[in-house]
Amino acid sequence: MNVGPIPVETWPDGPPFSGDAAMQPLSGTLSGAAPQTPDDWHWQLALHALEAGAEWATDFTQATQLTALDAPLNIRQADGQMRVLLRLQVAQLAAAERAHAVEATRIVCLRRRAGVGAELIARPLQGPMLIPAGARWLAWLLAGRAELQGRDARWPLPVDRPMWLPHVPGRRWRLDGGGEVLLLRIDEPGEPTTTLDIRD
Numbered sequence: 001m002n003v004g005p006i007p008v009e010t011w012p013d014g015p016p017f018s019g020d021a022a023m024q025p026l027s028g029t030l031s032g033a034a035p036q037t038p039d040d041w042h043w044q045l046a047l048h049a050l051e052a053g054a055e056w057a058t059d060f061t062q063a064t065q066l067t068a069l070d071a072p073l074n075i076r077q078a079d080g081q082m083r084v085l086l087r088l089q090v091a092q093l094a095a096a097e098r099a100h101a102v103e104a105t106r107i108v109c110l111r112r113r114a115g116v117g118a119e120l121i122a123r124p125l126q127g128p129m130l131i132p133a134g135a136r137w138l139a140w141l142l143a144g145r146a147e148l149q150g151r152d153a154r155w156p157l158p159v160d161r162p163m164w165l166p167h168v169p170g171r172r173w174r175l176d177g178g179g180e181v182l183l184l185r186i187d188e189p190g191e192p193t194t195t196l197d198i199r200d
Contacts, residue, residue, distance in 0.1 A: 071103035117187030144179015
């Protein structure tokens with residue numbers, strides 16, 4: 001019997017759209033087990049809501065990826081130069097860089113320990129996408145509709161609610177639909193980095 005996608009209960013439905021507020025970070029280990037202590041994590045995912053004009057700083061040393069869900073961001077670099085991070089564009093940030101919200105937006109930040117294979121992927125969903133084996137996957141349908149498909153089962157994904165995809169060793173899944181999706185890929189220990197297979 002297949003078990004379908006599992007909700008990420010750490011983030012409640014409908015996160016508040018308020019200034020510089022952070023939701024409870026979602027932390028995990030490569031084994032899939034929950035961390036035993038606050039520092040016992042290999043990767044950490046956090047959602048922040050920024051009001052227009054708010055700044056957010058990367059004041060940590062772990063490798064960090066960032067994407068904006070609702071509006072572009074200005075990224076102020078250590079040398080004072082500014083670069084624009086478009087909506088749903090994923091960027092690698094340096095520790096001294098700061099994100100400035102021109103408009104109100106939610107941002108998702110991924111921190112990962114050295115040597116951990118994890119990646120944020122934000123993109124339009126236009127037709128089928130194959131989700132490869134060899135990794136654990138979280139899918140967050142931001143807008144539109146999507147269905148997770150296996151050999152003998154189908155599950156619709158809810159909008160604006162992060163979901164863990166079923167983890168079956170060696171099993172690939174198919175995500176089909178139209179809209180926008182944010183994915184978190186966490187590579188299995190000892191496995192090569194996986195890549196998405198987009199079938200337009």
